[in-house]
Amino acid sequence: MISQSLPKELLDFLRVLEFWDHILIGLAKTMWLYVWALLFGFFLGLLLALLRQYGGRILSRIATGYVEIVRGTPLLVQLLFIYFLPFSINSFLEAQGLPFIPIGRWSFYVTSELFGRTMTMVFLDHITLMGILTLGLNSAAYQAEYFRGAVMSISSGQLEAAQSIGMSRRSGILHIVLPQALRRVIPAWSNEAAYLPKYTVVVFYIGLTELFAQAHYIISQTFLTLSVYIVVSLIFLVIITLISKSLDILYKRTAIPGL
Amino acid sequence: MDKNVLNVVNVWKAYDELEVLKGISFELAKREVKVIFGPSGSGKSTLLRCINMLTPPDKGEIYLSGQNLTAPGVDLNAMRAKIGMVFQHFNLFSHLKAIDNVSVGLRRVKGFKKEEARAKALDALHQVKMTEWAEHYPAQLSGGQQQRVGIARALAMKPDLILFDEPTSALDPELIGEVLQVMLDLAKAGTTMVVVTHEMGFARAVASEMIFIDQGVVVERGTAEHFFVSPESERVKHFLRQINILYGHHEELLKEINED
Amino acid sequence: MSNTPNIQTIFFYILTKGLFATLALTALGLLIGFAIGLLLALMRVYGPTEIGWFASGYEKLFRGIPVLVLIFIFSFGIPGLFSYLEPLERPIAGVILALGLRSGAYQSQIFRGAILSVNPGQMEAARAIGMNGFQSFRHIVFPQAIRLAVPSWSNEYAVVIKDSSFAYGVGIIEMTRVAFDIAANFPLLMPLSMAIVAIIYLIFTYPVTKLFGERQTKKLKDFGMGGG
Numbered sequence: 001m002i003s004q005s006l007p008k009e010l011l012d013f014l015r016v017l018e019f020w021d022h023i024l025i026g027l028a029k030t031m032w033l034y035v036w037a038l039l040f041g042f043f044l045g046l047l048l049a050l051l052r053q054y055g056g057r058i059l060s061r062i063a064t065g066y067v068e069i070v071r072g073t074p075l076l077v078q079l080l081f082i083y084f085l086p087f088s089i090n091s092f093l094e095a096q097g098l099p100f101i102p103i104g105r106w107s108f109y110v111t112s113e114l115f116g117r118t119m120t121m122v123f124l125d126h127i128t129l130m131g132i133l134t135l136g137l138n139s140a141a142y143q144a145e146y147f148r149g150a151v152m153s154i155s156s157g158q159l160e161a162a163q164s165i166g167m168s169r170r171s172g173i174l175h176i177v178l179p180q181a182l183r184r185v186i187p188a189w190s191n192e193a194a195y196l197p198k199y200t201v202v203v204f205y206i207g208l209t210e211l212f213a214q215a216h217y218i219i220s221q222t223f224l225t226l227s228v229y230i231v232v233s234l235i236f237l238v239i240i241t242l243i244s245k246s247l248d249i250l251y252k253r254t255a256i257p258g259l
Numbered sequence: 260m261d262k263n264v265l266n267v268v269n270v271w272k273a274y275d276e277l278e279v280l281k282g283i284s285f286e287l288a289k290r291e292v293k294v295i296f297g298p299s300g301s302g303k304s305t306l307l308r309c310i311n312m313l314t315p316p317d318k319g320e321i322y323l324s325g326q327n328l329t330a331p332g333v334d335l336n337a338m339r340a341k342i343g344m345v346f347q348h349f350n351l352f353s354h355l356k357a358i359d360n361v362s363v364g365l366r367r368v369k370g371f372k373k374e375e376a377r378a379k380a381l382d383a384l385h386q387v388k389m390t391e392w393a394e395h396y397p398a399q400l401s402g403g404q405q406q407r408v409g410i411a412r413a414l415a416m417k418p419d420l421i422l423f424d425e426p427t428s429a430l431d432p433e434l435i436g437e438v439l440q441v442m443l444d445l446a447k448a449g450t451t452m453v454v455v456t457h458e459m460g461f462a463r464a465v466a467s468e469m470i471f472i473d474q475g476v477v478v479e480r481g482t483a484e485h486f487f488v489s490p491e492s493e494r495v496k497h498f499l500r501q502i503n504i505l506y507g508h509h510e511e512l513l514k515e516i517n518e519d
Numbered sequence: 520m521s522n523t524p525n526i527q528t529i530f531f532y533i534l535t536k537g538l539f540a541t542l543a544l545t546a547l548g549l550l551i552g553f554a555i556g557l558l559l560a561l562m563r564v565y566g567p568t569e570i571g572w573f574a575s576g577y578e579k580l581f582r583g584i585p586v587l588v589l590i591f592i593f594s595f596g597i598p599g600l601f602s603y604l605e606p607l608e609r610p611i612a613g614v615i616l617a618l619g620l621r622s623g624a625y626q627s628q629i630f631r632g633a634i635l636s637v638n639p640g641q642m643e644a645a646r647a648i649g650m651n652g653f654q655s656f657r658h659i660v661f662p663q664a665i666r667l668a669v670p671s672w673s674n675e676y677a678v679v680i681k682d683s684s685f686a687y688g689v690g691i692i693e694m695t696r697v698a699f700d701i702a703a704n705f706p707l708l709m710p711l712s713m714a715i716v717a718i719i720y721l722i723f724t725y726p727v728t729k730l731f732g733e734r735q736t737k738k739l740k741d742f743g744m745g746g747g
């Protein structure tokens with residue numbers, strides 16, 4: 001048996017990899033959370049940045065307040081807050097004798113078989129929704145800062161020129177300022193986009209079975225704590241590097257001379 | 260009904276505590292070229308921005324072909340489409356090619372279809388002699404070329420008048436000539452223009468009236484002849500003396516251009 | 520506690536039972552991070568290229584692994600680590616180590632940027648009056664670099680104090696854990712408890728970042744230095 005001549009550490013890793021189906025599902029879940037949180041954060045973040053820059057006094061203050069609060073408090077606290085909010089609301093409604101929100105019993109999932117292993121991927125259920133919501137709301141605040149910086153760096157003359165040919169302020173912001181800001185923000189935004197997968201692990205604390213949670217399952221089966229953690233760490237490093245490099249290439253491909 | 264393209268009536272404008280414009284009035288008839296000049300900080304740029312209501316005046320009115328722009332409820336966007344503006348720092352849309360810079364207003368404001376807008380844009384670019392640079396981005400163009408595209412962008416909208424805010428002040432000396440040439444051609448072709456500039460040679464050549472503004476008030480006005488032969492106010496004389504030192508050499512350049 | 524906690528009770532409990540741990544974890548984590556970060560920055564700026572690669576590799580490693588994973592690795596993952604401590608104390612050391620190693624990676628970038636931002640002429644002038652490399656750095660470059668690093672560093676402080684909340688799940692009684700435990704029997708109050716602890720975190724982050732933080736235009740240059 002070749003396994004006898006291999007070093008113990010390598011054997012451990014191979015044993016961990018026997019659980020490849022769990023790793024795969026965990027990774028899929030992590031990426032699923034990541035992509036939706038990033039998208040959510042993108043649109044909300046953009047909106048917040050535009051409100052801060054161009055909204056009136058009230059809207060601008062609200063947007064600023066949101067960004068400062070979310071950036072000044074821990075992600076975990078936000079997660080627990082949002083996660084328990086429906087329960088809290090339900091307790092309250094129940095006490096008043098009012099009908100309450102049905103939580104937790106629904107699920108959209110897909111089961112498939114691959115190389116002899118059955119895997120189930122849950123696309124959306126209550127905790128997944130809470131996870132995506134929290135991560136999205138959180139990411140939005142950080143993305144808003146990047147967008148705001150980019151928008152502010154576009155000279156005011158651009159909007160003036162747009163208005164001078166009769167474009168409305170709104171049209172000028174959308175068609176002249178925004179395209180330039182979005183191109184300018186790519187380097188900084190790539191930073192956020194590349195590192196966001198790291199933050200998805202927080203949902204482990206509310207019971208979502210993403211990669212980190214799957215890691216604990218494998219640990220419970222093999223007791224190879226360190227090896228499992230190392231495998232998970234490596235996976236994160238690889239993902240982050242891949243995303244980072246891809247965005248770099250994207251940036252170079254869409255470069256416009258002078259922007 | 261007022262035949263004037265533009266009526267600026269008693270315009271006042273202050274920024275915080277500082278009063279920049281103190282009761283400026285003038286009229287502009289069709290095909291007129293009005294040159295506004297004066298020391299820095301005298302409010303000239305602010306005046307232009309009041310005219311197209313980018314920064315509305317605190318007091319006073321602006322009439323465009325009889326229509327009061329300062330009245331409430333006016334569709335300013337539609338009005339601005341009838342006033343062209345050329346900026347000191349060009350303000351070309353950096354993410355668009357030259358041709359798109361010129362056509363974007365035609366498409367988004369006037370609603371022309373892509374091909375039609377493009378054709379009209381090419382016409383405008385032709386007027387400023389920039390057709391071969393149509394597919395270039397602003398960053399690939401020299402200052403003079405960028406400014407010419409800026410002029411084309413204003414021209415394409417077929418405005419009632421064009422405002423020029425120190426169009427050559429940010430240009431390297433050797434590039435000024437090409438822009439002045441375009442402006443001269445426009446003036447001779449009958450374009451209604453308000454030009455804020457130090458280029459006295461240009462003023463001498465085509466200005467129908469020159470207005471000297473200092474510290475927010477009109478100090479003196481008259482034809483080009485008037486200013487260069489017998490200016491009245493001491494401030495004007497002082498100013499002319501100063502810029503002659505700086506800009507005197509442009510006289511030669513303009514003579515050359517005019518003789519072409 | 521048989522009575523339902525109210526706002527004041529929650530506030531009081533979080534502060535008295537959790538604040539100390541949070542601040543201690545943060546302070547120690549930042550301290551370790553400072554030492555590591557400064558060392559790595561010096562290595563990258565003044566050291567030979569190979570050492571620079573090592574430093575760069577360290578940065579990539581500890582920026583790419585989630586803090587939570589690091590916390591678990593050092594609290595439970597390495598048998599024999601902190602074996603001289605009581606089992607219950609080990610997570611504390613684990614968290615501090617995790618926070619410190621991670622912060623070191625980020626502070627390394629901060630200091631490197633700050634040192635490089637100091638006008639090279641300063642170093643030349645120091646040499647010209649006879650100071651050697653170490654002296655020039657210690658008396659001339661370093662003080663200026665520190666001042667330049669303040670905005671980014673205040674941001675890093677905020678990050679670490681927020682990250683300390685991840686210790687919630689490894690048995691350390693820091694603020695978030697207290698906030699959770701108080702309301703654990705009263706789900707109705709959980710969002711309230713979380714909101715209160717959020718306010719406390721905000722009190723410790725907002726004034727600092729506003730006072731010492733970057734001015735807007737600076738943000739544009741610091742791509743890659745903030746957040747993450």
